[in-house]
Amino acid sequence: MQEWQxxxxxxxxxxxxxxxxxxxxxxxxxxxxxxxxxxxxxxxYFLNQIKSENDPMWKQxxxxxxxxxxxxxxxxxxxxxxxxxxxxxxxxxxxxxxxDRVLLMVNNQCPIICRFCTRKRKIGFPGxxxxxxxxxxxxxxRSHPEIRDVILSGGDxxxxxxxxxxxxxxxxxxxxxxxxxxxxxxxxxTLPQRVTPELCNILKKYxxxxxxxxxxxxxxxxxxxxxxxxxxxxxxIPLGSQTVLLKGVNDDSKVMKALMQKLLRxxxxxxxxxxxxxxxxxxxxxxxxxxxxxxxxxxxxxTSGMGVPYYVIDAPGGGGKVRLLPNTVIEHNEKExxxxxxxxxxxxxxxxxxxxxxxxxxxxxxxxxxxxxxQIAV
Numbered sequence: 149m150q151e152w153q154x155x156x157x158x159x160x161x162x163x164x165x166x167x168x169x170x171x172x173x174x175x176x177x178x179x180x181x182x183x184x185x186x187x188x189x190x191x192x193y194f195l196n197q198i199k200s201e202n203d204p205m206w207k208q209x210x211x212x213x214x215x216x217x218x219x220x221x222x223x224x225x226x227x228x229x230x231x232x233x234x235x236x237x238x239x240x241x242x243x244x245x246x247x248d249r250v251l252l253m254v255n256n257q258c259p260i261i262c263r264f265c266t267r268k269r270k271i272g273f274p275g276x277x278x279x280x281x282x283x284x285x286x287x288x289x290r291s292h293p294e295i296r297d298v299i300l301s302g303g304d305x306x307x308x309x310x311x312x313x314x315x316x317x318x319x320x321x322x323x324x325x326x327x328x329x330x331x332x333x334x335x336x337x338t339l340p341q342r343v344t345p346e347l348c349n350i351l352k353k354y355x356x357x358x359x360x361x362x363x364x365x366x367x368x369x370x371x372x373x374x375x376x377x378x379x380x381x382x383x384x385i386p387l388g389s390q391t392v393l394l395k396g397v398n399d400d401s402k403v404m405k406a407l408m409q410k411l412l413r414x415x416x417x418x419x420x421x422x423x424x425x426x427x428x429x430x431x432x433x434x435x436x437x438x439x440x441x442x443x444x445x446x447x448x449x450x451t452s453g454m455g456v457p458y459y460v461i462d463a464p465g466g467g468g469k470v471r472l473l474p475n476t477v478i479e480h481n482e483k484e485x486x487x488x489x490x491x492x493x494x495x496x497x498x499x500x501x502x503x504x505x506x507x508x509x510x511x512x513x514x515x516x517x518x519x520x521x522x523q524i525a526v
Contacts, residue, residue: 152341156259156307158192166190166210168201175213182211186429187272189261194338197367204365204397209260214432228269230426232466241277242285245468249297251332252285253277254316256303259339264394264433266425266462271303282316290323297328299360306335306342310350317354329354332390334362337369340376348383359387361416364398366406374414381415388419391457392433393443399435401446408447408455418457423472426464437461437472445474449490 149157160166163180166188190198190209198205236245241253256267256276270276289295298320305313320329335342336359351357359380363369381387389411391398398404408418421443424434440459447456460469478486478494485497 155191155193160190182215186268191259215429218429218431239284239288240281251299253302254305258304264430266427293325299330301332306333314350330358332360336376337363340372343376352383361389363389366410369410377414387416389416390420392422394433395435401443421459423461441474
């Protein structure tokens, strides 16, 4: 058994084994109701990163009664499938929302089960992703030549055994019109031991291959994580990171800046900050949208542009990702654009003026147009 498999097999999956819980029997009984709805998993590597109750790591993986309260009180607002993925599934476990790309779920198990996950309805339950759903998904891609990009997701694709992952990637690479393969994974940050030389030898056969990873707090960047990301980058895989804005975890400009800068140091390009999805049991994680806009404003100019990700809302009901921007354009007209920089200072950028040749051309066109009009009138 490899080291990563030992960490996974030693995962906490029961309420009684959770760290830093109160001794109250009533509390634990109520917490069990949460676990009955949404499973628990914290692998032993990630468990060792939790230092205290309510620290940023603890909050991401340990269920609380807030989860149950959200389910009971906000059911009219929060839903099990907030992005309406099921509505865009032409075959099981394949989402075809955008014209030229699809998302294929190859697994529904994760090294940790995040309490804010948008797919809480699927993660940790048996029998959802099968060899048959994978076959149907790959055949769907093969029969639709407009698809040039596939994102492997789940669950976490890197929990698929090496042999099976190699088979999936090989089948996808046999499709002529499929140009890009992306893997959405949280493994490098939550179970870095899974990134092995054997895995990298498989991955490097299937370029162009990209990784969309998931990091939420600078404390997640450990020496083990840095080593895993270096191995992937050395394999030639471009690495990007997606972050979910979470109340009490990273809804602070200094924390977010530290995360983005640490990611760049380990060769991971910050890509998205997501406003938290409206999944059942997650209302206590959601921040006001203005908080995200303020964080982007605080990042701009105060760190490298490479470290400023897009801030997006994945529109409820299946509308897709919508980019949100701080208000930097104050006014624009034919003469000028008035803009505000990261310090709040105002600048005027003149619009391009028409050249002499362009003015003459437009004048001649106007004369010809008037001539034509006169001829028609006669």
